Amino acid sequence: MSNISHLPTPDTNGSVAERLFRSLVGDSSEVVTIGQLVRILEASGLRRDDRRLRSTWNNIDQTDAAQPIDADEFERILAPEESVLVERALSGHLILPDFADFRTRLTEIFERCREDRSGAVASYIPQLARVEPDKFGLGVCSVDGQQFSLGDDADRYCVQSTCKPMLYALANELHGRETVHRHVGREPSGRSFNELTLSHAGLPHNPMINAGAIMSASLIKPGEPLAERFDYIVGKWRDMSGGTAPGFDNAVFLSEKATADRNFALAYFMRENGAFAPGTDLMETLDFYFQCCSLRLDVRQMSVIAATLANGGVCPLTNERVLGAESVRNCLSLMYSCGMYDFSGEFAFTVGIPAKSGVSGALMLVIPGVCGIALWSPRLDRCGNSVRGVRFAEELAQTFAFHSYASMIEDASLIDPTASQSARRADVSGHACAAAASGDVGELRRLVAMGADLSQPDYDGRTALHLAACEGQVNALRFLLGLGFAAEPRDRWGNTPLDDAKREGRKPIVELLSGLAGKSGTGKVKRSRKAA
Numbered sequence: 001m002s003n004i005s006h007l008p009t010p011d012t013n014g015s016v017a018e019r020l021f022r023s024l025v026g027d028s029s030e031v032v033t034i035g036q037l038v039r040i041l042e043a044s045g046l047r048r049d050d051r052r053l054r055s056t057w058n059n060i061d062q063t064d065a066a067q068p069i070d071a072d073e074f075e076r077i078l079a080p081e082e083s084v085l086v087e088r089a090l091s092g093h094l095i096l097p098d099f100a101d102f103r104t105r106l107t108e109i110f111e112r113c114r115e116d117r118s119g120a121v122a123s124y125i126p127q128l129a130r131v132e133p134d135k136f137g138l139g140v141c142s143v144d145g146q147q148f149s150l151g152d153d154a155d156r157y158c159v160q161s162t163c164k165p166m167l168y169a170l171a172n173e174l175h176g177r178e179t180v181h182r183h184v185g186r187e188p189s190g191r192s193f194n195e196l197t198l199s200h201a202g203l204p205h206n207p208m209i210n211a212g213a214i215m216s217a218s219l220i221k222p223g224e225p226l227a228e229r230f231d232y233i234v235g236k237w238r239d240m241s242g243g244t245a246p247g248f249d250n251a252v253f254l255s256e257k258a259t260a261d262r263n264f265a266l267a268y269f270m271r272e273n274g275a276f277a278p279g280t281d282l283m284e285t286l287d288f289y290f291q292c293c294s295l296r297l298d299v300r301q302m303s304v305i306a307a308t309l310a311n312g313g314v315c316p317l318t319n320e321r322v323l324g325a326e327s328v329r330n331c332l333s334l335m336y337s338c339g340m341y342d343f344s345g346e347f348a349f350t351v352g353i354p355a356k357s358g359v360s361g362a363l364m365l366v367i368p369g370v371c372g373i374a375l376w377s378p379r380l381d382r383c384g385n386s387v388r389g390v391r392f393a394e395e396l397a398q399t400f401a402f403h404s405y406a407s408m409i410e411d412a413s414l415i416d417p418t419a420s421q422s423a424r425r426a427d428v429s430g431h432a433c434a435a436a437a438s439g440d441v442g443e444l445r446r447l448v449a450m451g452a453d454l455s456q457p458d459y460d461g462r463t464a465l466h467l468a469a470c471e472g473q474v475n476a477l478r479f480l481l482g483l484g485f486a487a488e489p490r491d492r493w494g495n496t497p498l499d500d501a502k503r504e505g506r507k508p509i510v511e512l513l514s515g516l517a518g519k520s521g522t523g524k525v526k527r528s529r530k531a532a
């Protein structure tokens with residue numbers, strides 16, 4: 001038996017829970033089960049361990065997924081303080097409304113990249129040389145906390161240089177931009193990440209290369225014991241990743257320290273040039289920097305960190321502000337121009353996304369306002385970037401309108417995953433029908449200029465031509481016919497614009513369309529001077 005009788009009448013607004021329950025009824029002609037809600041939440045990327053939905057998931061777990069439920073039961077399951085997030089998921093108002101489609105497309109790119117086995121793992125320390133080269137993980141988290149991951153997503157890897165943006169952002173938080181940039185520049189160096197070189201001002205070129213990251217590290221709570229500084233950093237990584245603390249690879253730390261002649265040289269060179277703040281302890285600074293490079297996490301955690309940057313410093317899973325917006329802006333600007341070693345300019349040009357890579361094969365991509373993406377694949381190219389990571393980023397930018405300047409060009413093949421595709425289609429047809437019905441030729445013209453297809457029917461097969469004919473809008477009709485559309489589209493009831501015009505007694509329209517009736521193909525009319 002259908003439980004439709006439990007529903008509130010459709011014309012009452014009802015509570016949020018009632019509305020959401022009704023939307024689930026639409027999903028099934030028979031009954032509503034909690035399994036439906038679970039499927040929709042999971043397809044939206046809201047995971048079972050998402051603490052923003054803790055009570056709702058708990059209630060769900062205590063309910064038989066296949067048992068029909070009624071509106072009251074649904075209201076009981078939906079924790080009131082969590083209903084806003086559920087509502088956004090069910091109504092397609094999360095930043096990636098069709099998360100399942102996004103996921104499918106990223107999975108296809110991931111699988112294609114998996115085939116690429118070129119490159120070689122870093123070998124300057126045994127701990128990296130020993131990593132299984134074929135490892136490959138992907139983590140994605142949107143600014144609304146929609147998540148998914150693929151491949152070796154539970155393996156923890158060393159963050160290496162992907163700690164550099166965090167060190168810089170935290171130095172900004174603690175001192176502000178002016179002070180930080182008294183000690184480090186913001187120009188791409190055009191040199192290798194560990195080259196023994198400083199800018200004309202005797203400063204490291206930028207915070208994304210070794211010298212600059214050592215400088216950022218020196219600015220983080222320098223007056224405090226190293227243990228406190230390390231705790232501070234670990235706490236920040238934990239907060240940015242939504243509550244899971246990173247691990248620490250002591251073997252990597254010891255190896256880094258034992259093979260760090262270049263980093264020591266850089267530090268001494270900077271000291272010789274007076275680049276450090278007075279009182280900086282060089283050995284502690286270097287230890288601290290090596291420790292930060294030796295933090296370990298998996299792509300799921302790293303994607304949440306990238307999403308926190310994409311979200312202006314607020315962690316999407318906790319809604320806690322971890323970084324100030326200005327620190328994030330500064331950090332993303334430098335990731336954009338300097339984040340990919342000697343490939344940074346090329347990457348900014350072709351991919352156009354703020355990114356940071358690390359010698360462990362880590363790559364973090366930040367799509368501001370949309371999502372964070374973390375990749376891990378240890379084989380590196382000659383610039384030191386993950387081969388698969390770079391390829392993934394390139395294909396990503398060829399698939400989605402994620403390049404910072406993607407909006408400059410009209411490329412219909414690029415997908416904007418933040419807009420529901422069917423909503424966009426419906427918007428265009430609805431908009432065109434409304435303009436045609438009111439005879440607003442100016443608006444129709446603007447829609448054409450935007451590249452909209454005005455022949456698009458709405459769900460009922462009604463087109464702008466039908467509406468213009470029905471409402472007797474001669475000028476709008478002429479305009480539409482002039483675009484070359486078929487003059488006899490049929491709506492779902494089989495009616496053409498001419499049928500509508502006859503039914504409504506629109507004589508001039510009937511005359512205009514009768515002249516075209518039976519002429520198949522385009523409805524292009526020869527316009528007399530007068531009519532034009």
Ligand code: GLU
Pocket residue numbers: 159160161162193194210256263293357358359360
């Ligand atoms: N620990 C490495 C170093 O400072 C970081 C290398 C990297 O990921 O670029 O040499």
